[in-house]
Amino acid sequence: MGMSIIESLSIGKLGNPELSEDLFVFTADFVAVVDGATNITGKKLNNKTPGRLIAEIVKSTIETLPSDTTLQNMVAIINRHLQETYKELGILEEIEEHAWMAPTASLIVYSRFYHEVWQIGDCQCIVDGRLYMNEKKIDEITANARSLFLEAEIKKGKTIDELLLDDPGWEFIQELIQQQYYLQNDRENQYGFEIINGFPVDFSKVRVIKVPDDAGYIVLASDGYPFLKNSLEESEAILQSVLKQDPLCFRTFKSAKGLKKGQQSFDDRTYLKFTGTWGRHLDLITER
Template sequence: MEVVEASIVSKTGDPQTCEDRYCVTEHYACVIDGATDVSGNRYNGRTSGQVVAGVIAETIPLLPAGADIEEVIGIINEALLRYYDANGMYDAVRESPYTRPTAAMILYSRSRHTVWMVGDCQCMIDEEEQTNPKIVDDIIANTRSLFLEAEMLKGKTIEELLERDTGFEAVRPFIQMQYYMQNLPEPHPYGYAAVTGFPFDLGQIKTVQLRPDACSLALASDGYPFIRPTLQQSEDALQDILKRDPLCFREYKLAKGLVKGNASFDDRTYVRLRLQPR
């Protein structure tokens, strides 16, 4: 496989704040989306999203070429637990799920010609889109939308809300509580999978087997509202949303919108590969 184009952009415009990572090796291609920190904790100067994304990116090159997803997750979890232990974090993250470093991840295995999706990420195989949304995200996004619509009716303006997103402030407790729904041992209507270093039901991972003749594969984090066949088309779709609905509460509802001075509502990563048809 060959990298045709790749991009990673921080929502703030400062690469030092970015919680996304990507990694492409001879055998794997991976986009990692470290969850936005809501605890305020820092670990060696890094947010929890930066910690988990960094450990995963450093572990991907160590994976055996033909590993199945159970082995992949096992190796990544072991690496994360070693990091927690070495940095005095283990007890805190075990006891408080909402402080736990958390990531969504999309991984392509060249030897298995398979994409695995853990959490909210997306890919495009030739021109076929695959997504993996979470119901808790929809609930929180709609709650924030309702709150902001009420703020507008009370007289607030879009400009004022870009300065201070009271809708995000209102749903922050829900975002913290959603972490209790993560990686539950039993099926739950609000449950979802994420990479944290702790075990979860691998049945929650979305598996996509590529067609033998697939020629192109794009992987992206959810910082792109819509994945498109090329990076430029994906960027154009994002910029259109940012222009028409910068708060992301009407046309494209999210738990957070654009903050004045930022480049976007979230970090974003896009990697497109040229595959050799089998």
């Protein structure tokens, strides 16, 4: 007796799964959602965006882990694989000098062995109706800065349709976004935040959610859902409502980026709802 998916969706903002920087893992021991960060370098690595590359490395690593792998060991193994990749691509020194060059990803993982959810970055979780978010202070700052800039552009005469074709607000906050890479995994800084990027993580700042033994279901999702709900249908409906009312994502839902012409959403998105037999002790009971 193991785990089973109730409902799921993983789709890129362009509609092409091959271009999505969201990936998910579903094995007998782990369920995870990986959200590779949007490319701000303009470069590709192995013909892939940095977000897609890191998502694939994280996914393939988790799929091979022993069931009793701890949070700390999981991150150490992922980081080792990332460091090896950086060396193979000849970009390690460049990343160490320019932090914003590093591929980064948010990660949320359910471990069946420990009956816990591990939340690194801004992926989201629902356990039996209770929502767990991990928003970053720095994201609120950049989203508000972009919102202010776009409001001023509209006041000067630009239309929403014009801004959907060319978003100067995104360009305006590029330097802020590049600067925030220097604050990744910073234990002391007021704006510091934890992320997967191949370098050490402060585990005291990683959220660990103990899942109740009688939990009926768990939802793991990327931040491509502005308002995560208990069902995929409701989460999708609210997303579509936001995109219709506020396609630039600067009023109803403030974000660092909005919808662009030709896109299906403002970001890639993944929703994974599952249930199962939870915990080690439950396995022992089943075997008796």
